[in-house]
Amino acid sequence: QTCANGDDTCRANIDTQKQASDPRRTITIDNLSKYRADIHYDDGRFGKIIQTVTSKGGSPNPISTFVGHRFFVTMHGVREGLVDPTTDEQIFFTVGGDELNDKFIIPKEATTSKTRCKDRYPVCKKEAARGECTNNPGWMIVNCCQSCEEKEGYGHLIDSEVRCTRERLNATKAAFDVGSLDDLFTRWATEEAFVQYEPNVISSPGKTHGAEHDGPWILTFDSFVDDEEIEALLKGAEYGGFERSTDQGNIIASSGEKEKVVSTSRTSSNAWCRRECEIMPGVKRVSNRIEEITGIPQGNYESFQILKYEVGEFYRRHHDSSGKNKNMSGHRILTVFLYLNDVEEGGETAFTDLGISVKPKKGRALIWPSVLNDDPDSWDSRTYHEARAVVKGTKYAANHWIHHNPNIDLPLQESNNDLSRITTEKKKSEKKLRPCYITVENKADYHYEVIESAIMQFPLPWDTFNCSKEDTIADVALAQQHRWAKNELEPWQNYFETHLAGTTRPRTNGDGAVIHFGSIQNYMNYSRAYDAYIGVSCDSFDWLRQLSKGPNQYCVLHGTVDKKIMQGRKKSLWEQHKERVCWVSPMHPCYFIPSDLPQFKPENFRKGDKLRLCLKASTPTTSLRYVDEGVKRLQQSGEPNIEIITMGRLMPIMSEAFPSISHLVTQGYEPDYYKFEEMMSKCHVLLPLIHPWEEPGKKYFPWSGAGKLSGYMSQAIGLKLPLLVQEEIKELYKEHLVDAPVWSYTTQNMSDTRSFVDAFGAMVKELPGYLVNTSAE
Numbered sequence: 001q002t003c004a005n006g007d008d009t010c011r012a013n014i015d016t017q018k019q020a021s022d023p024r025r026t027i028t029i030d031n032l033s034k035y036r037a038d039i040h041y042d043d044g045r046f047g048k049i050i051q052t053v054t055s056k057g058g059s060p061n062p063i064s065t066f067v068g069h070r071f072f073v074t075m076h077g078v079r080e081g082l083v084d085p086t087t088d089e090q091i092f093f094t095v096g097g098d099e100l101n102d103k104f105i106i107p108k109e110a111t112t113s114k115t116r117c118k119d120r121y122p123v124c125k126k127e128a129a130r131g132e133c134t135n136n137p138g139w140m141i142v143n144c145c146q147s148c149e150e151k152e153g154y155g156h157l158i159d160s161e162v163r164c165t166r167e168r169l170n171a172t173k174a175a176f177d178v179g180s181l182d183d184l185f186t187r188w189a190t191e192e193a194f195v196q197y198e199p200n201v202i203s204s205p206g207k208t209h210g211a212e213h214d215g216p217w218i219l220t221f222d223s224f225v226d227d228e229e230i231e232a233l234l235k236g237a238e239y240g241g242f243e244r245s246t247d248q249g250n251i252i253a254s255s256g257e258k259e260k261v262v263s264t265s266r267t268s269s270n271a272w273c274r275r276e277c278e279i280m281p282g283v284k285r286v287s288n289r290i291e292e293i294t295g296i297p298q299g300n301y302e303s304f305q306i307l308k309y310e311v312g313e314f315y316r317r318h319h320d321s322s323g324k325n326k327n328m329s330g331h332r333i334l335t336v337f338l339y340l341n342d343v344e345e346g347g348e349t350a351f352t353d354l355g356i357s358v359k360p361k362k363g364r365a366l367i368w369p370s371v372l373n374d375d376p377d378s379w380d381s382r383t384y385h386e387a388r389a390v391v392k393g394t395k396y397a398a399n400h401w402i403h404h405n406p407n408i409d410l411p412l413q414e415s416n417n418d419l420s421r422i423t424t425e426k427k428k429s430e431k432k433l434r435p436c437y438i439t440v441e442n443k444a445d446y447h448y449e450v451i452e453s454a455i456m457q458f459p460l461p462w463d464t465f466n467c468s469k470e471d472t473i474a475d476v477a478l479a480q481q482h483r484w485a486k487n488e489l490e491p492w493q494n495y496f497e498t499h500l501a502g503t504t505r506p507r508t509n510g511d512g513a514v515i516h517f518g519s520i521q522n523y524m525n526y527s528r529a530y531d532a533y534i535g536v537s538c539d540s541f542d543w544l545r546q547l548s549k550g551p552n553q554y555c556v557l558h559g560t561v562d563k564k565i566m567q568g569r570k571k572s573l574w575e576q577h578k579e580r581v582c583w584v585s586p587m588h589p590c591y592f593i594p595s596d597l598p599q600f601k602p603e604n605f606r607k608g609d610k611l612r613l614c615l616k617a618s619t620p621t622t623s624l625r626y627v628d629e630g631v632k633r634l635q636q637s638g639e640p641n642i643e644i645i646t647m648g649r650l651m652p653i654m655s656e657a658f659p660s661i662s663h664l665v666t667q668g669y670e671p672d673y674y675k676f677e678e679m680m681s682k683c684h685v686l687l688p689l690i691h692p693w694e695e696p697g698k699k700y701f702p703w704s705g706a707g708k709l710s711g712y713m714s715q716a717i718g719l720k721l722p723l724l725v726q727e728e729i730k731e732l733y734k735e736h737l738v739d740a741p742v743w744s745y746t747t748q749n750m751s752d753t754r755s756f757v758d759a760f761g762a763m764v765k766e767l768p769g770y771l772v773n774t775s776a777e
């Protein structure tokens with residue numbers, strides 16, 4: 001419908017119709033209560049904080065949202081819900097109604113519930129029904145108390161004094177047993193392996209090991225951190241930014257969570273090393289080293305805290321642990337304190353009650369316990385200490401505080417960089433949503449098609465982003481050089497720059513998003529805010545670190561997932577985060593198949609051409625034996641017209657053990673992935689020889705490198721290559737194996753080659769027909 005020029009009534013009518021059908025709404029919130037409050041978008045799970053409103057204040061910006069969206073309200077900084085005191089129900093706002101601008105009110109009387117045991121999230125009932133109260137008690141009891149009470153009678157554990165005993169947690173074995181502390185320090189003082197770090201015992205029980213003082217263990221390693229690592233820590237600190245130090249304040253939520261207050265006893269600044277900082281190779285190296293020497297996993301550490309003291313700045317006498325208020329992760333049991341530079345004067349760390357003072361020295365680590373050897377659940381009141389004021393120069397240092405148990409009771413943390421999850425409209429007239437931003441980080445040398453397909457296919461909850469998915473900008477963060485085989489990184493980057501950057505394509509999974517390929521940058525320099533950050537961590541490597549950074553973090557995994565994840569120590573964390581994981585292998589609830597590849601063209605095959613059989617194997621010798629027998633059978637009626645191309649780094653060497661095929665074998669391994677795919681696209685058939693394990697219950701993709709073949713299956717599907725595979729694999733992938741013929745064999749065990757030999761013979765016979773018959777006229 002068009003309106004005549006100047007016909008305002010007509011215009012207005014159209015506007016009204018548009019508005020009625022437009023589900024978009026702009027809402028504001030007035031907070032009349034005495035609490036500073038966080039407004040969470042209710043995503044049906046844990047909610048996403050979209051705005052903080054001051055007490056007796058209102059929305060800093062209007063919130064752009066949609067009809068039907070729901071929001072809930074908690075006290076700022078902790079997730080304890082604010083309730084309407086008359087009903088004791090948590091305050092929810094549901095967007096609806098006819099008005100375009102909805103205003104919601106947090107009533108004056110809003111307060112925290114008198115009922116201590118409440119659910120904080122709509123998802124609680126579901127989680128409790130799944131058994132989460134038992135699997136992940138720490139988190140669930142704080143956040144889903146009511147459901148846990150109903151389901152398992154665990155509600156009384158909301159009281160942190162009752163909840164947080166080690167026996168109760170029952171989740172992991174604590175880091176220290178009786179005696180662990182003495183063992184650990186004794187090993188550092190005596191074992192050959194630690195000499196390289198230049199240990200020096202300052203204090204020990206009984207003045208053993210050359211200690212000057214009789215008392216708790218205090219030890220330095222004078223050569224613990226190298227220059228490169230120091231540089232990484234200092235650079236990493238810049239990402240977080242140094243801020244005036246804070247202390248934990250009073251408990252402000254019934255769950256035991258605490259507020260932060262600016263410290264008076266501590267005038268230094270500190271930066272937390274998270275996100276970009278903690279994944280820097282130099283930083284990781286230090287954490288890994290601490291893990292190595294202590295034997296305590298990094299899950300038990302707080303993030304590195306990096307400290308900066310200018311002249312006159314200090315940290316008064318304090319203890320790193322407290323006698324009470326244990327939370328889920330238990331006491332801080334050890335402090336690993338690193339000096340990152342030499343300080344001209346002052347800045348000593350002094351154990352005030354012991355008469356010990358340690359001078360800052362670049363690269364030195366100072367380590368002391370906060371608990372007792374004989375009773376590691378009780379703190380050691382002797383290790384009070386202070387940082388003396390810096391007199392001349394600047395002091396840089398870093399803390400790793402190690403806890404008894406992993407930190408599993410923290411709610412999913414909102415990431416700092418999560419700026420763009422929901423846009424707030426600056427001006428009412430600005431109707432158009434901003435573009436969505438997604439970033440894919442290639443954590444190791446995985447084939448580019450996995451990265452590309454993650455961009456094109458990884459399922460993302462666009463609806464919760466509030467950006468325009470039709471103009472999505474996708475970047476790649478190029479990561480972790482040291483995990484790449486030499487000379488593989490650059491070709492990969494070239495590929496991105498020459499084939500992808502600057503192009504625009506609709507997503508291949510049909511979700512309506514349109515991708516504009518942006519830039520590729522070193523992950524360390526990558527600082528753009530994003531709606532989703534997808535880590536391609538295919539080897540079960542780093543998934544936890546990635547996902548625990550925040551709700552906008554996602555992970556791609558390969559076919560194998562460490563059983564240790566699903567069943568072991570990290571099981572509850574896995575359960576908590578797994579919804580943001582997707583595989584490149586259809587054996588999992590969420591998967592996608594990389595398919596953005598140069599495609600195989602059967603018509604390129606000419607009658608009489610050599611058949612190119614491309615081989616990749618989980619067990620190279622067994623696989624080559626299979627092929628050897630297959631070829632021998634063919635050789636009974638003359639030399640077959642085939643070429644065997646080995647795609648693995650090791651296979652050509654092993655093929656020498658099989659004289660009947662070794663003359664047919666060509667090395668096909670190619671570190672440049674684009675060339676590699678091109679080469680693969682010239683294969684006439686792919687043999688991803690994945691063999692069943694002979695042990696029952698340990699069939700395909702056992703936890704070992706063998707599982708990586710799932711990547712080859714994905715490639716074969718993407719390339720539309722003919723295949724010769726094990727029957728059960730064919731079955732697993734059958735939905736996807738529709739573009740090219742598949743020959744399959746069954747094997748009962750690794751020495752049974754018969755059905756392979758039959759299928760191999762049939763394939764060599766029938767394949768040329770397929771290639772020629774489908775050729776274009």
Ligand SMILES: O=C(O)CCC(=O)C(=O)O
Pocket residue numbers: 307315320347348349350385386387388397399
């Ligand atoms: O800076 C120092 O020497 C000690 C700092 C300290 O004790 C702390 O950060 O807990």
Ligand SMILES: [Fe+2]
Pocket residue numbers: 318319320385
């Ligand atoms: Fe301290």
